[in-house]
Amino acid sequence: MSKFGTVVMGPAGAGKTTFCSALIQHLRHNRRSCYYVNLDPAAEDFVFEPDVDIKELISLDDVMDEMGLGPNGGLIYCFEFLLENLDFLTDSLETVTEEYLIVIDMPGQIELYTHVPVLPALVKHLSRGSLNINLCAAYLLEATFIVDRPKFFAGTLSAMSAMLMLELPHVNVLSKMDLVKGTVAKRDLKRFLDADAGLLDEDNTHRSLAFEPAGDGDMVVPVEAGDPSAPRQAGDPFARLNRAVAKLIDDFGMVSFLQLDVQNEDSVGAILSYIDDAIQYHEAQEPREPNDDIDMDPSTYMD
Template identity: 70%
Template sequence: MSKYGTLVMGPAGAGKSTFCTALIQHLQNSKRPCFYVNLDPAAEEFAFEPDLDIKDLISLEDVMEEMSLGPNGGLIYCFEFLMENLDFLTDPLEDVTEDYLIVFDMPGQIELYTHVPVLPNLVKVLMQGSLNIRMCAAYLLEATFVIDRPKFFSGTLSAMSAMMMLEMPHINILSKMDLVKGQVARRDLQRFVDVDADLIDDDPSRKPSDEEDSKNYRDPATKESLMSGSAFHKLNKAVAELIDGFSMVSFLKLDVQDEDSLGAILSYIDDATQYHEAQEPREPKEFDADMEEQ
């Protein structure tokens, strides 16, 4: 018997916990059970109380105080400690049935997804062995990044790095779409959804042009010089072409206030985990009985 889960990831401020809250509410409205796992040892407030919380095992605040570590080092220590005490995570998940969607709310430090092997090792434990969870990673990137094209491609590169590092079914999501309504034309937005490398060359905010840049001297140590000009453009162009060469990243659009948007994201998660293929037809009374047991 398989279990089903989604790993909600992305940089800090991308809206991961908000998405988890909206997804859980959507599942409840659909009378579908879920199991909420918080794996962010620094999280403090929850709209829905987690069924399993890493802070009951270890918290980032305690690690930073007792081990004299910074936030990033402390977070990696927390996950290494979790890997040494996997029974804390795996034992409760053993009892979760195939009807549930297990939602893993992850921290925002992208080092976990791109630099160190601890998260890939954790994913292997969850997807293999007795748990046998069919997992789909959901990587969130804030939609406001499309306003700043170099920032957008930087975020897209981190999403691609996570895809290659984790080696699991993966969807990428532009979150907070409500914040860019009216700022980006629908036609232009589609180029971000499908990640068009030519967006770098077509950036209207790029100035001065390469020709002007070569004629006008500017102090290379200033922030304006570092974040603009021909050298900065060539770097961003190289990043965009690297992403385009792999052809791995495209985005889904998310507005957590829109039930249709949430339903569409959930359908992609279910397709990636093959949830519906393993389900048998059930009577409505059976769903009601499951919800009463929660």
């Protein structure tokens, strides 16, 4: 039988572990079983203790100390080591049954989701062979990105890159919505949720740099876009680049976002419903009688 799980991904600071904790809490409130897997070798504090923790196999601190690597290189090393020791995951996950939702918490290094082939290899191992886990990727992007529109589209591009690289059912989420409440009009917010490229054309508030010759032909000095002193012919290369990125996202038409406020259980439940639909969780569950979850004392039926 298939197993079911979600891989929680996104850049550092997006609130992945916080979302995992809120999701597990919601599952427990609804009397659903879950299995928590931490694959962040630098994570330390958890609301719920992981059932499987990569730090029992390898930790980022040990790698950095012993191998002399930095945080990014050390994390890549950790995942390459994990791929060489996949029995660490297989042995634990083989016993998980179909009524569980496996929640996999990933680290925040964006290289894992964009161009390093480590994560696709891990996903293939989890979704095929003896484990056969129906996986859905949940990609979190911090909602504060929408305050800076070019930054938002850069984050959206990373989400699209992960979708293309992993080839999984994908749910994109704007997390920490409570931090931007009241700062963006509802009409504009809907356009962010659909990643509307036209938002950049209407953006006169973001700051970007053009470059002006310093006089000797070899040096350049930055000037702020829109500065009257900036030469017209210099243009705004960053604005053109931003629009090119937004057009690329618009041409693919793959990315849209759901809203998440982890303080709101209905919001967490809505994200879970999308994940369940993507992995077809409910279709695989055994039908239940209405009173299956109710423990009744037989004596109450006796006169």
